[in-house]
Amino acid sequence: MNSQAVYRGWSASSTPGPRPIGLVVVLLVGVAIVPATAERAVKTTHPRTDLRTGPSREHNRITVLPPGIRLWADDYVDGFYRVPLCPVLHAWVSREQVQPLDRSLPRPQIHAVTDISVKGIEPGSLATIRLAEPVAYRVRQQLHPPALILDLFGVNLARYGVRQRPSDRCTWAVVAEQVADGWAQVTFHLTFSQQRGWRVTQHDGALMLLIRNPYRGDTLDHKVIVLDPGHGGRDSGAVGPTGVREKDVNLRIALRLVELLAERGATARLLRDSDRALSPGGASQREELEARLAASEQPDADLFLSIHNNAVGSGDPARAFGTETYYWTPMSVLPARILQNHLCQRLRTNNRFISWRPFYVLRSGDVPRVLVECAYVSNPSEEQRMRGDEFTESAALALRDGLEDFFATVAAS
Ligand SMILES: [Zn+2]
Numbered sequence: 450m451n452s453q454a455v456y457r458g459w460s461a462s463s464t465p466g467p468r469p470i471g472l473v474v475v476l477l478v479g480v481a482i483v484p485a486t487a488e489r490a491v492k493t494t495h496p497r498t499d500l501r502t503g504p505s506r507e508h509n510r511i512t513v514l515p516p517g518i519r520l521w522a523d524d525y526v527d528g529f530y531r532v533p534l535c536p537v538l539h540a541w542v543s544r545e546q547v548q549p550l551d552r553s554l555p556r557p558q559i560h561a562v563t564d565i566s567v568k569g570i571e572p573g574s575l576a577t578i579r580l581a582e583p584v585a586y587r588v589r590q591q592l593h594p595p596a597l598i599l600d601l602f603g604v605n606l607a608r609y610g611v612r613q614r615p616s617d618r619c620t621w622a623v624v625a626e627q628v629a630d631g632w633a634q635v636t637f638h639l640t641f642s643q644q645r646g647w648r649v650t651q652h653d654g655a656l657m658l659l660i661r662n663p664y665r666g667d668t669l670d671h672k673v674i675v676l677d678p679g680h681g682g683r684d685s686g687a688v689g690p691t692g693v694r695e696k697d698v699n700l701r702i703a704l705r706l707v708e709l710l711a712e713r714g715a716t717a718r719l720l721r722d723s724d725r726a727l728s729p730g731g732a733s734q735r736e737e738l739e740a741r742l743a744a745s746e747q748p749d750a751d752l753f754l755s756i757h758n759n760a761v762g763s764g765d766p767a768r769a770f771g772t773e774t775y776y777w778t779p780m781s782v783l784p785a786r787i788l789q790n791h792l793c794q795r796l797r798t799n800n801r802f803i804s805w806r807p808f809y810v811l812r813s814g815d816v817p818r819v820l821v822e823c824a825y826v827s828n829p830s831e832e833q834r835m836r837g838d839e840f841t842e843s844a845a846l847a848l849r850d851g852l853e854d855f856f857a858t859v860a861a862s
Contacts, residue, residue, distance in 0.1 A: 490554045491530055493518045495546035496739060497812065500585070504529035504541045511540045512587035512600075513812060518651075520547070520585060521556050534585055534602035535631030559631050560584060561607035567623055567637075569616030572748065573645075573661040576623070576637065580604065583651035588658070588814060590647075590779040595639040597647055599658055604633045611635070619660045643859040644780040645751070646816040661816075664751065667860030669853050670714035672751045677741055677810060678703035678719065679757040679820075682726035684737070687760030689832035695758045696724065698826065698835045703756050705845035713853065720744055738809035746815050752784060752855075754848065755810050755820040758835065760827035770828040771799025775820040777811035784855045785819045791851035795843045798824050798831075821848070 493514050501508040504526040511534075520542065524531035530547065533539040564579040578601070585602040611623040622638040641663035648659045666672075678699040680686035686695030700721070707717040720727060720741055728740040745753050761769040774789035776782055785803045793800040811818045823844045824831040834840040 488521065488523045488556065489552050490550040490557070491520050491522050491532070491542070491547040492516075492550055493520065493542075493546060494548045496743065498542060498546040500532070500534075500540035500542055501529075502540070504531070506543070508541065510807070511538075512585070514585060515649075515651075518583050518585055519550070519557060522549075532585075535629055537629045538602070538632065557582075557603060560604050562601070562604055562625075562633060563607050565608075565610075565623070565625055565635065566612040566614065567617045567620055568614035569618050570659075573659050574617045574619035576635070576658040576660070578635070578656045578658070579654060580651075580656055581654060584656065586649060586656065588647060588649060590644060590814070592642070592779050592782070595642045595644065597637045597639065597644070597658070597660060599635045599637070599649075600628070601633045601635070601656070603631055605631065606633050619662065642862060643783060644817075646780070647814050664856060664859050667857045668713065669710060669849075669856060672715040672852075672856065673718065673747070673749050674710060674715055674852060675718045675745045675747055675750045675753045675816075676703045676706060676720065677745060677753070677755040678721055679755055681721050681724055683730075684726065684734070687758060687826045689826040689835070690766065690829055691832060693826055693832050693835050695760070695826050698758050698823075698841070699756045700724065701841045702823065702844045702848070705841055706756075706848050709845055709849040710852070713849070715852075718747065718750070735809070742810050742813060745810065746813055748815075750816050752852065753810070753813075753816055753818040754788075754852075755808075755818075756844075756848070757820060757822050758824055758826045759822040760825060766825070766827040767829060770825045770831050771801040772796065772824060773801045773822040774803045775806045775808055775811065775822075776803065777805065777807055777818065778814050780814075781811070781817040781819055783858065784817050784852075787855045787858065788819055788821055788848060788851035791847040791854065792821060792823055792844065795847035795850070796824060796840070 493516050498514045500511045520532040522530035522532055528544050529541040531539055531541055560581050562578055567574055567576045584604055587600040589598045606625055606627050609625055611625055613623055619639055620637045621640050624636045626634050628634050645661040645664055650657050680696035688694050703719060710717045726737055727744060728737045772792045774785045776785040789803050808820055811820055826832050
């Protein structure tokens with residue numbers, strides 16, 4: 450039986466047309482057997498499961514979870530399960546991103562945190578939070594004063610102390626608080642302002658948060674930059690009025706940037722170095738973006754840069770021109786600002802804006818991530834510039850100088 454049929458919110462409008470009598474009988478029998486509440490456990494299956502404020506993809510994200518986290522669903526509306534994170538906060542998750550579990554599984558208990566400690570390891574500081582099973586969480590980054598704030602849901606603190614080992618160099622204070630029943634919060638106050646990223650893993654009865662060490666050195670020497678030349682293969686990206694393809698311009702800039710970075714001692718890792726997609730043929734655009742994001746999450750990377758050129762969705766293509774830069778995590782704001790300024794100065798383009806935007810390849814906290822739209826391929830005069838080498842050279846030089854300026858700025862602050 451389709452279990453969704455007994456959830457509240459499964460309205461007649463979502464099953465148009467008459468039902469066969471057999472199905473009605475099955476439904477009636479089902480209602481008699483299934484508990485009236487129709488609640489059940491679900492488990493996240495998507496690599497980045499979105500927990501949202503309401504039952505649609507238009508609603509904002511509360512957090513993004515990895516696979517394997519068990520949630521409790523107490524309602525179902527329009528393809529979304531409602532999942533209480535704690536008594537005072539609930540989220541909604543698409544049925545496409547979770548797997549319903551056996552109805553006999555009981556509602557999970559609120560877990561007790563029995564121990565929190567922080568120690569220094571090679572790539573950074575590692576916080577270990579003892580928990581019986583993987584839980585839903587959220588990491589938020591604060592710039593001033595610099596901090597990482599970890600919310601743990603379905604969790605109560607059984608012990609308030611946090612042990613900071615002498616080897617931990619990233620935090621100067623770690624404070625654990627109970628926000629509400631079933632909602633604990635751990636704030637890591639950091640010893641440096643420009644953050645370099647974090648990673649959460651959950652296994653062996655613990656949640657572990659790695660806070661990456663701050664940047665070292667004021668130059669590009671020994672830095673690792675992951676470069677994503679946008680689009681490729683069947684996906685041309687934007688196409689200009691005389692046929693210039695965005696994917697070709699993006700790749701030319703990226704290939705030149707690799708050479709310029711190498712001259713300064715940096716390593717550039719390209720997600721593609723030819724006209725191709727990363728995922729196998731037939732993959733959806735979302736699958737391709739997930740493949741790019743997964744490939745770009747490299748443990749020794751210092752920064753991720755996605756290179757694009759823009760196009761107007763509607764309106765007069767002659768009137769939209771210039772440069773835009775996007776970020777998602779707060780630690781990405783500074784490199785976004787610096788790269789935007791270098792692009793506009795070197796390319797002599799219209800400085801449109803920098804903007805927070807949840808573009809798929811920006812949705813990871815592993816390193817600062819920036820997406821640049823160098824100019825408008827849909828604009829006739831900017832498209833003409835993209836045909837020549839001067840545009841490629843200037844864009845690549847601007848990005849190289851911007852990255853160099855970013856590391857120097859961080860070292861000087
Ligand atoms: Zn693009």
